[in-house]
Amino acid sequence: MPQPAARSALEDRYFTRMAAALGDKARLADWLVSGTVADIGVGGGELSALFAATEGVTGVYAIDDAPDALRRLDQLPGVTPVAGSVEQLSALAPLDNVVFCSVLHEVYSYGGGQQAVTDALDAAAAALRPDDCAVEEASLPLQDRA
Template identity: 30%
Template sequence: MIAITKKYLEQMNASANDKVQMIQYIAGDTVLDVGIGGGVLGKLIRSRKPCINVIGVDKKISSHTEDRLSFYHDVFELDARDLQKEIEVGEVDTVIFSSVLHEVFSYNGYSIEAVYEALKSAYNIIPKGGRIIIRDGVKMEDNSKVLIKFKNPSDLQKAAQFATDFKARQIELTIGDYDSVTMPMNDAMEFLYTYTWGDKDYEREVKEQYGLFTPKEYIAAVKDLLDLELVTYNHYLQEGHNRHLSRKVELFDEEGRRTRFPDSNILLVFQK
């Protein structure tokens, strides 16, 4: 995995307002934050629900995170697929995967089985009534083609380069005029939410497939895999992405009409 930089953690922490919505769905008094990153979720939980114990795990604890570990009752260096190695059954009531499952997929050979292993690991440690909360990227149900028109025409080459560099799957891209490309919506989503991070983070972001499933596919995959009930779900465009991309590109549907950017996130809450 590419080294986590301080700037990257700062950008991740900037999504704090979006993460707040997960807190209302926490069950019980002990939460496991899988993939603590900059520690912002632990801080948010403790600030809004100070009586809750927060345990954190990450495959590698960054030195940039150490000053934020005080918000966690315990922290373990642990693979998301091996939670039971440190967490006893019933020790936590809620497991949160916040923008983690797409990384599990991407850094394990683009393996959906690795994602299933992480979900099974979480399922095996929560009690009856326990919850698994997922916040991550999402594919759109409608994968119709869209045209991306760049306000800076030279950025067209960034889309072409992305189509070459993205290894999770083949990206379909047609170069149109000097300032536009056409792509299926879900390929456009992967490009746009890599493009929005900027050139400095490109090397890391292009290695990650952000959207694993559509909402319907996500719900079906989890329910087929595990004996869980769906409590609630929501998929949406994070305002920060909308604001940032609007300064750089316009998006048009196949009829030439302006259209909204693809959803950037899905929130799913399941209960055992």
């Protein structure tokens, strides 16, 4: 079986495109419950920064496996950068929110298909508080919260 290629440095245009796409993703903040947030695969961290400024949020762990993304996260107030991916959730538990924003398709494509997605969601569920939590994915248009 071929080995995955080493992760190359992310280009500035990647971060520019991620920042420009904040729009609808920002509506995820309306769905957060009070407490801690783990944001998985954060890119430039714009959404993590928005979460950190959201009323009731007490801390944001911005988890990414790209060193150049992590360097950008160091500059965001209220955001704690964490190197890695979903495997880090157990060390951060218990959490109140785990956010997968437009990232589960990458877990599927680069992580081993449907089983990798199932494993990621299982890890999120195991890290969440049983009575006060939310798991979110923004790959589809969001409806207004009623």
